[in-house]
Amino acid sequence: MKNKIPLITFILAALFVAGGFAFFYWIKIFPFN
Structure with missing residues (x-):
């Protein structure tokens, strides 16, 4: 596969x-509430 970008x-x-x-995931683990 050639690298085009x-x-x-x-x-x-x-x-x-x-x-x-x-x-x-950080927001899911530590919600601001």
């Missing part, structure tokens, strides 16, 4: 998605 873009997207999931 820049590696930095893939890394930034992965970090963004991982951060979103981490934030979502």
